[in-house]
Amino acid sequence: MSASGDDFGGVPLFDLFKLEVEAHTKALDEGLLALEEAPQDAARLDALMRAAHSMKGAARLVGLDAAVGVAHVMEDVLVAAQKGRRVLGAASVDALLAGNDLLKEIVKRDEAGAAAYLAARAAELEALVERLRAVERDEGATAPAAPAPAVAAVVVAPAPGVPSAATSAPRDDGDAAAVRVSATGLGRMLAYAGESLVEARRLGATASALDDVRSLAGRLLAAAEGLGGSGGPSAEGVRTLRDLAAQTRRRVASHLEALDAAARRSEDLAERLYREVLKSRMRPFGDVVGGFPRLVRDLARDLGKRAQLEVRGKDVLVDRDLLDALDAPVNQLLRNAVDHGLEPPERRAAAGKDPEGRVMLKARHRAGMLEIEVVDDGRGVDYEGLRRRVVERGLVKDAMAGELSRAELLEFLFLPAFSTKQEVTEVSGRGVGLDVVHTLASALGGTVRATSEAGKGFRVVLTAPITRSVIRAALVEIGGEPHAFPLARIERLVRVPTAEIHAVEGRESFAWEGAAVGLVPAARALGLDVEVLARDAVPVVLLAGGGHLYGLAVDRFLGEQDLVVRALDPRLGKVENVAAVSVDESGAPVLILDVDDLLRSVDQLLHDGRLRSVRVTAPAVEASRRRRKRVLVVDDSITVREVERGLLAARGFLVDVAVDGADGWNAVRANTYDLVITDVDMPRMNGIELVRHIKQDTRLRELPVMIVSYKDRDADRLAGLEAGADAYVTKSSFHEDAWIGRVVELVGEPEEDAP
Amino acid sequence: MPTPVPPPVPEAPRPDPKGGDATHRLLDRPAPPGYLEACARALAAPLADEARARASALAFRLGDERFLLASACVREVHVPPRVHRVPGRTNEVFRGVVCLRGEIHLCADLHALLGCARDAAAPASRRRTVVVERDGERWAFDADEVFDVHRYDEAAVAAPQVTVANAAVRFTDGLVALGERHAARLDPRRLFEGLARSLA
Numbered sequence: 001m002s003a004s005g006d007d008f009g010g011v012p013l014f015d016l017f018k019l020e021v022e023a024h025t026k027a028l029d030e031g032l033l034a035l036e037e038a039p040q041d042a043a044r045l046d047a048l049m050r051a052a053h054s055m056k057g058a059a060r061l062v063g064l065d066a067a068v069g070v071a072h073v074m075e076d077v078l079v080a081a082q083k084g085r086r087v088l089g090a091a092s093v094d095a096l097l098a099g100n101d102l103l104k105e106i107v108k109r110d111e112a113g114a115a116a117y118l119a120a121r122a123a124e125l126e127a128l129v130e131r132l133r134a135v136e137r138d139e140g141a142t143a144p145a146a147p148a149p150a151v152a153a154v155v156v157a158p159a160p161g162v163p164s165a166a167t168s169a170p171r172d173d174g175d176a177a178a179v180r181v182s183a184t185g186l187g188r189m190l191a192y193a194g195e196s197l198v199e200a201r202r203l204g205a206t207a208s209a210l211d212d213v214r215s216l217a218g219r220l221l222a223a224a225e226g227l228g229g230s231g232g233p234s235a236e237g238v239r240t241l242r243d244l245a246a247q248t249r250r251r252v253a254s255h256l257e258a259l260d261a262a263a264r265r266s267e268d269l270a271e272r273l274y275r276e277v278l279k280s281r282m283r284p285f286g287d288v289v290g291g292f293p294r295l296v297r298d299l300a301r302d303l304g305k306r307a308q309l310e311v312r313g314k315d316v317l318v319d320r321d322l323l324d325a326l327d328a329p330v331n332q333l334l335r336n337a338v339d340h341g342l343e344p345p346e347r348r349a350a351a352g353k354d355p356e357g358r359v360m361l362k363a364r365h366r367a368g369m370l371e372i373e374v375v376d377d378g379r380g381v382d383y384e385g386l387r388r389r390v391v392e393r394g395l396v397k398d399a400m401a402g403e404l405s406r407a408e409l410l411e412f413l414f415l416p417a418f419s420t421k422q423e424v425t426e427v428s429g430r431g432v433g434l435d436v437v438h439t440l441a442s443a444l445g446g447t448v449r450a451t452s453e454a455g456k457g458f459r460v461v462l463t464a465p466i467t468r469s470v471i472r473a474a475l476v477e478i479g480g481e482p483h484a485f486p487l488a489r490i491e492r493l494v495r496v497p498t499a500e501i502h503a504v505e506g507r508e509s510f511a512w513e514g515a516a517v518g519l520v521p522a523a524r525a526l527g528l529d530v531e532v533l534a535r536d537a538v539p540v541v542l543l544a545g546g547g548h549l550y551g552l553a554v555d556r557f558l559g560e561q562d563l564v565v566r567a568l569d570p571r572l573g574k575v576e577n578v579a580a581v582s583v584d585e586s587g588a589p590v591l592i593l594d595v596d597d598l599l600r601s602v603d604q605l606l607h608d609g610r611l612r613s614v615r616v617t618a619p620a621v622e623a624s625r626r627r628r629k630r631v632l633v634v635d636d637s638i639t640v641r642e643v644e645r646g647l648l649a650a651r652g653f654l655v656d657v658a659v660d661g662a663d664g665w666n667a668v669r670a671n672t673y674d675l676v677i678t679d680v681d682m683p684r685m686n687g688i689e690l691v692r693h694i695k696q697d698t699r700l701r702e703l704p705v706m707i708v709s710y711k712d713r714d715a716d717r718l719a720g721l722e723a724g725a726d727a728y729v730t731k732s733s734f735h736e737d738a739w740i741g742r743v744v745e746l747v748g749e750p751e752e753d754a755p
Numbered sequence: 756m757p758t759p760v761p762p763p764v765p766e767a768p769r770p771d772p773k774g775g776d777a778t779h780r781l782l783d784r785p786a787p788p789g790y791l792e793a794c795a796r797a798l799a800a801p802l803a804d805e806a807r808a809r810a811s812a813l814a815f816r817l818g819d820e821r822f823l824l825a826s827a828c829v830r831e832v833h834v835p836p837r838v839h840r841v842p843g844r845t846n847e848v849f850r851g852v853v854c855l856r857g858e859i860h861l862c863a864d865l866h867a868l869l870g871c872a873r874d875a876a877a878p879a880s881r882r883r884t885v886v887v888e889r890d891g892e893r894w895a896f897d898a899d900e901v902f903d904v905h906r907y908d909e910a911a912v913a914a915p916q917v918t919v920a921n922a923a924v925r926f927t928d929g930l931v932a933l934g935e936r937h938a939a940r941l942d943p944r945r946l947f948e949g950l951a952r953s954l955a
Binding site for chain 2: 482528569571572573575576583587590591
């Protein structure tokens with residue numbers, strides 16, 4: 001590859017080739033689909049022909065001859081269509097798309113990888129070129145009824161229902177390191193940066209202009225001293241003095257005005273620069289949807305269905321990291337909609353629907369979150385069938401299943417491998433891969449909800465934060481230092497008059513909307529030295545968690561601000577109660593607090609206070625010689641948590657609970673336990689990760705862990721045990737006595753003599 | 756001093772023998788008398804002191820002790836910023852996080868790590884925050900005073916003595932003359948290990 005190593009304006013040539021091919025293949029994907037609708041659109045044909053032509057030239061520059069060949073014949077086909085010699089039907093569009101896919105595959109690799117990829121597929125390439133040539137020569141005679149197997153291998157669209165590595169994997173490793181910024185955006189940033197440089201220099205000039213004020217003041221002083229002579233101040237002296245004073249005032253006023261204007265300009269400039277840089281992190285939602293119409297079309301064609309994808313909200317701006325991460329779950333949802341949601345055309349016609357199914361993909365901002373909705377007008381969910389299935393799978397007892405609401409039933413669809421068998425798909429019309437969506441969404445800090453009306457369709461709403469890089473936060477001072485609460489996690493900021501705070505059994509509380517709210521100094525919850533300030537009213541941050549309100553007393557409120565979220569230094573590991581770090585307007589560090597952690601810390605403080613007071617009134621002599629074993633239950637479902645807690649407490653164990661993996665991880669490090677019982681699917685840190693963390697920690701390695709999960713496949717069990725769990729119990733086979741038996745097997749009787 | 760000239764390139768294939776004749780005659784002419792001897796003398800002469808002082812380190816003061824840290828580890832020196840404690844992590848050595856030019860750094864108390872007394876009398880205006888880096892790990896610490904980048908001769912480094920502040924000796928790998936006094940040279944590896952231990 002002769003020219004390949006060359007740099008072009010500092011950018012490796014192959015990277016330029018990649019950029020060009022990425023842009024052109026995207027245009028071809030979109031254009032070819034549109035062409036199917038209007039095969040003789042001359043302008044479009046021309047644009048597509050030029051795209052193919054450009055790719056041919058680019059491929060030649062980097063010396064990928066095989067790619068040149070493919071692009072060349074694609075160009076020929078399009079030229080033929082342009083000249084009216086051919087009308088492009090579905091089969092020709094398929095062939096062109098296959099060629100396009102091949103080019104897309106090439107640029108997913110690095111230079112050497114691309115050459116190797118092409119070399120390994122010489123035969124397929126030949127078949128593809130032949131197929132395109134056939135299209136060019138004569139459409140009808142050679143259009144294959146079904147694509148030849150060799151060629152099918154080049155097509156990226158995988159078998160229906162199977163998540164495809166090619167489409168769900170992150171596009172390109174290079175993406176993380178390099179960010180593509182629009183030329184206008186970059187131009188604007190440069191302009192702002194240049195302007196701020198000019199502005200800074202102008203400030204220097206303003207400062208030196210103050211020299212004349214100093215010399216005026218000097219003359220003023222000299223004149224004032226001259227007045228003090230014998231015989232009292234002369235009229236002229238006073239006039240001079242007054243003149244000088246007036247001059248000084250005028251000068252100071254004009255300088256002040258100039259300074260004020262400079263400050264305003266700098267602030268405005270800095271603000272615009274900041275916004276622009278921030279915007280460079282955002283991309284329109286439309287950027288990620290490029291391949292989706294194609295996906296829906298191909299999938300429907302393979303399944304003998306007819307489907308049309310409508311995309312709304314292409315302009316909605318989303319953080320680029322998030323956008324990449326959204327590709328996989330949205331892909332899966334669309335796949336589900338076409339495969340399981342939409343009925344075959346004849347069945348749709350029989351039901352009085354349009355034979356062509358409609359799938360809608362909508363994106364919008366709502367309440368500071370990004371909401372992505374995938375709606376189909378297919379068969380929807382058969383709730384009774386689903387209910388039967390849940391009982392059959394032993395997930396819920398028969399009597400209880402009858403009481404499950406529709407929303408609760410739909411939750412089961414998000415369990416892994418809930419319905420893999422065909423008949424289940426027939427019954428529920430849903431299920432495959434939804435667990436993947438659930439997992440991906442929770443990894444983004446988002447949620448998934450489903451709704452459906454039988455016979456009318458299915459709707460899934462995926463909610464995720466718009467960006468992970470900027471949050472709106474309330475700044476407060478705790479222990480003399482600035483800390484931030486994400487605004488979305490705060491109930492209220494209130495000033496509670498000291499007189500309204502009551503202390504009962506060493507716990508402080510105040511009345512808020514008719515309920516008593518426990519109050520804890522935030523510094524104490526964070527484990528900082530508490531300095532009690534005497535004051536009339538206490539600034540309190542109200543947080544809600546688990547149906548309770550908690551009050552955190554802070555030093556003072558500092559205001560509201562957008563904060564750029566940065567990860568804490570990885571060397572610190574997970575710091576309890578702290579989520580991230582940022583920088584405030586004065587350039588000082590601010591810790592962004594982890595509200596879930598804090599709620600637990602506060603709860604514990606309130607709880608501990610109560611325990612202490614109980615101990616004071618009734619010291620249990622017996623307890624001092626015997627030690628009760630302590631178990632930590634980690635589960636995000638309050639029902640499961642309470643059931644397990646009840647069973648363990650009844651057997652005589654001391655029980656603590658944690659609401660997710662991260663919470664559990666904090667707890668195991670803060671306290672000493674004899675056993676940890678954890679669920680697998682949890683937000684923030686899942687159970688497998690928790691087990692792995694525990695088993696990799698030298699101090700905690702010996703701590704037994706039991707997993708209790710809905711996931712009952714062998715693979716799930718294996719994953720749990722491989723992570724280091726000492727036991728794996730499935731919720732479907734949950735028998736109270738047997739389970740407690742397993743617990744005692746692992747840790748022994750709940751009480752033992754203290755060492 | 757005459758500049759040594761590189762030896763002539765061995766016979767190279769001549770692209771165009773006709774056109775290159777004059778050039779080759781010029782390059783192939785013998786060296787002037789005495790030239791080679793002068794070159795040899797110049798190369799054999801001992802180096803001046805300043806040329807031998809190849810090692811360079813940042814000199815700074817903690818309390819009464821003076822220290823050197825290899826310049827390769829030093830990133831920047833700043834006016835001390837405000838330190839924000841990190842709940843549950845801040846301890847005697849690890850002070851918290853600081854923000855310098857928009858970047859967040861971990862901040863350590865080198866006085867505590869090295870067992871040096873704090874110089875309460877030193878004017879605050881002399882105090883500086885030094886950012887150091889090794890293997891991609893960055894730390895910031897406060898020094899009571901930062902002098903300059905000191906150049907010294909590696910051969911003149913003396914073995915560390917126990918007279919150096921007791922805790923500091925564990926982090927020191929030699930003594931270097933600094934004006935009339937000695938400065939303890941810090942071993943970057945041990946220093947960074949000590950800093951990392953403060954987080955455990």
